[in-house]
Amino acid sequence: MKNRIIQVAAAAPALKVGDVSFNTAQIISMVRELSDCGVVVFPELSVTGYTCADLFLSELLLQHAGSALLRIAQETEKTGNLVIVGVPIRCGNSLYNCAALLSCGRVQALIPKTYLPNYSEFYECRWFASGREIGGKSVCLNGEEVPFGTDILAEDPLSEAVLGAELCEDLWIPDKPSTHAVLAGANIIANLSASDELIGKQEYRTQLVAQQSGACYCAYVYASAGVCESSTDLVFSGHSIIAQNGSVLSESIFPDGPHAEKACIDIGSILHDRRRQNTFETVASGEYRRVPVRIPALGPAEVDMVELAGILKRYDYPVARTPFVPADDAARDARCRRILQIQANGLATRVRATGIKNLVIGISGGLDSTLALIVCAEAKRIVPDIRIIAYTMPNRGNTSELTHDNAGRLMALLADEVHEVPIEEGVKLHLSQLGHAQTYQGEGDVAYENAQARMRTYLLMDAANMKSGLVVGTGDLSELALGWCTYNGDHMSMYAVNASVPKTLVRFICGAYAEMCGREELRAVLLSICDTPITPELTPSDGGKIAQKTEEKIGKYELNDFFLYYTLRHGFEPSRSAAYALKAYPELDYDEVVRAAQNFFRRFFSQQFKRSCLPDGPKVGSVSLSPRGDWRMPSDASVSLWLEDLERGM
Numbered sequence: 001m002k003n004r005i006i007q008v009a010a011a012a013p014a015l016k017v018g019d020v021s022f023n024t025a026q027i028i029s030m031v032r033e034l035s036d037c038g039v040v041v042f043p044e045l046s047v048t049g050y051t052c053a054d055l056f057l058s059e060l061l062l063q064h065a066g067s068a069l070l071r072i073a074q075e076t077e078k079t080g081n082l083v084i085v086g087v088p089i090r091c092g093n094s095l096y097n098c099a100a101l102l103s104c105g106r107v108q109a110l111i112p113k114t115y116l117p118n119y120s121e122f123y124e125c126r127w128f129a130s131g132r133e134i135g136g137k138s139v140c141l142n143g144e145e146v147p148f149g150t151d152i153l154a155e156d157p158l159s160e161a162v163l164g165a166e167l168c169e170d171l172w173i174p175d176k177p178s179t180h181a182v183l184a185g186a187n188i189i190a191n192l193s194a195s196d197e198l199i200g201k202q203e204y205r206t207q208l209v210a211q212q213s214g215a216c217y218c219a220y221v222y223a224s225a226g227v228c229e230s231s232t233d234l235v236f237s238g239h240s241i242i243a244q245n246g247s248v249l250s251e252s253i254f255p256d257g258p259h260a261e262k263a264c265i266d267i268g269s270i271l272h273d274r275r276r277q278n279t280f281e282t283v284a285s286g287e288y289r290r291v292p293v294r295i296p297a298l299g300p301a302e303v304d305m306v307e308l309a310g311i312l313k314r315y316d317y318p319v320a321r322t323p324f325v326p327a328d329d330a331a332r333d334a335r336c337r338r339i340l341q342i343q344a345n346g347l348a349t350r351v352r353a354t355g356i357k358n359l360v361i362g363i364s365g366g367l368d369s370t371l372a373l374i375v376c377a378e379a380k381r382i383v384p385d386i387r388i389i390a391y392t393m394p395n396r397g398n399t400s401e402l403t404h405d406n407a408g409r410l411m412a413l414l415a416d417e418v419h420e421v422p423i424e425e426g427v428k429l430h431l432s433q434l435g436h437a438q439t440y441q442g443e444g445d446v447a448y449e450n451a452q453a454r455m456r457t458y459l460l461m462d463a464a465n466m467k468s469g470l471v472v473g474t475g476d477l478s479e480l481a482l483g484w485c486t487y488n489g490d491h492m493s494m495y496a497v498n499a500s501v502p503k504t505l506v507r508f509i510c511g512a513y514a515e516m517c518g519r520e521e522l523r524a525v526l527l528s529i530c531d532t533p534i535t536p537e538l539t540p541s542d543g544g545k546i547a548q549k550t551e552e553k554i555g556k557y558e559l560n561d562f563f564l565y566y567t568l569r570h571g572f573e574p575s576r577s578a579a580y581a582l583k584a585y586p587e588l589d590y591d592e593v594v595r596a597a598q599n600f601f602r603r604f605f606s607q608q609f610k611r612s613c614l615p616d617g618p619k620v621g622s623v624s625l626s627p628r629g630d631w632r633m634p635s636d637a638s639v640s641l642w643l644e645d646l647e648r649g650m
Helices: 020-033 050-057 059-079 177-183 201-215 267-276 305-314 329-354 367-382 401-414 424-434 446-467 477-482 503-516 520-530 550-554 557-568 574-584 590-606 640-648
Strands: 005-012 039-041 082-091 094-103 106-112 137-141 144-148 152-156 161-167 188-193 219-224 240-244 247-252 259-266 289-292 358-362 387-392 417-420 469-473
Touching: 005 219, 005 240, 005 305, 020 059, 039 188, 039 219, 050 059, 059 082, 059 094, 059 106, 059 137, 082 106, 082 137, 082 161, 082 188, 094 152, 094 161, 106 152, 106 161, 106 289, 161 177, 177 188, 177 201, 188 201, 201 219, 201 240, 201 247, 240 259, 247 259, 259 267, 305 574, 305 590, 329 367, 329 469, 329 503, 358 367, 358 446, 367 387, 367 401, 367 469, 367 503, 367 520, 387 401, 387 446, 401 417, 401 520, 424 446, 446 469, 477 503, 477 557, 477 590, 503 520, 503 557, 550 557, 557 574, 557 590, 574 590, 574 640, 590 640
Parallel strands: 005 039, 039 082, 106 144, 152 289, 161 188, 188 219, 358 387, 358 469, 387 417
Antiparallel strands: 005 259, 082 094, 094 106, 137 144, 152 161, 219 240, 240 247
């Protein structure tokens, strides 16, 4: 598979204002240290120092700066990457504050700053001219013509990385140069900055970078001038930020000594998001010149599954074990609350629109029906005249004592009306009428298992008719992805509140509600349900205890949700998802991960027919399988190509 993982760095070197020789030596030293980075970005005017003031008018300073640029460029022939430094450049009768793109031993391009701040502590118009209208030009450096202008992108066709550059103030204005660059094809933006430190400015800067990387579906590398700049009136902090697609990957401020903030970016994810978001159009790409550079990926350009996993591990590329569930406690709690709010408001809107105030729901004592009942209770806060009518439908011999007890306790605490309807006699009658034995015939007896799920849905639908109610569905996103639901059984309802909540998140939402509900008895039963193994209880119990465990049949939900996330959210091919799983789950061996991936994709493809006729339900996250929304797939699509990719990646 193609390797598109690139390490980038925002460097803050030691510096002496006006001492070009010292600064050059420091930059070269850091370039050598960062030779494993495909892109290295230095601060604005890093060759001379940003705070040179009227020294920028010195011919001596400008001559040495030009010579230094060539010396730094020579280093890139050895390191084989793209280095971007800040330097003053003369063109015609004007001086420009430029980003110099250095690669393959040469100065490949010079991009001038567009917006020059001339307010408060800034006075750049005293020395520099704006590059706003400059395009299609070149300047002569050491006898060579170097492309010069704001119409330049740096491109490495092998890694598919395309870089655009802007300087400091360019980020702070409405019509950002980086916006035009990304629409023309740039997927990495380098910002060479010299932003002084003030109270509150760090947070605002970080928001700017994160927001621009998100709006532009790009990686953004921001390198600001360090503490060695002149402190006559200002203090600089060396604030370094690396973001991708709206998320800050790495950040530092006021580092001790020279420092490089590094992070790995994924060009493949960026390209996928742009294709997926079809309002992100290619605009005016012909107006930009592209210069060839080297922006190498980490390791070989083509890798197999094990090689990619090795790269991810070696560079500690962050891969979350549970990508649907934030690792941070506060962030996870906030997400759980917001999802519950979305679900409850969706259900409340459906109630108001239909005028049906009676919510009929089946409670098993498991996680999914628990979450659905919580949603009903929260919807009742919004529409107080909602009436929750809960049914538990045990099958004697199959339903365990634990789930039966939890279901009863939960209904008593959250429902307005509670019913218990045993289903064993109805199931036996139904099976005997079909000529099937009345008892479970062992592994593979899906007729026996599914008869129970359909009997429960049948009863709920009839109860809804009798009560003038609306059946609230309980099935979750993970079950839909794997087809772990009985067609026209628990697959069907009148409004499916959990349809876009993955199983790994369902447990956390129930747990979060336990802590926020303020009722000790409710908290206790919710925590008991959270600790109960996931089971459909469609086969005989083990002396009243749970015997059938879902994950023994379909694999761990954590892994299944992992593959679901990276397949739908990032468009990964199976081998790439498996490589990421090897990094996220170091305790699993290669064969275990491959088998889990094969199982996921076989089930995902074969069960699309169930997803093609889903009931309505609210979307709560970026991954959804609604046939009316995010996922449209033919029910008879072949999985062969995806399984072959796993085999090729071995």
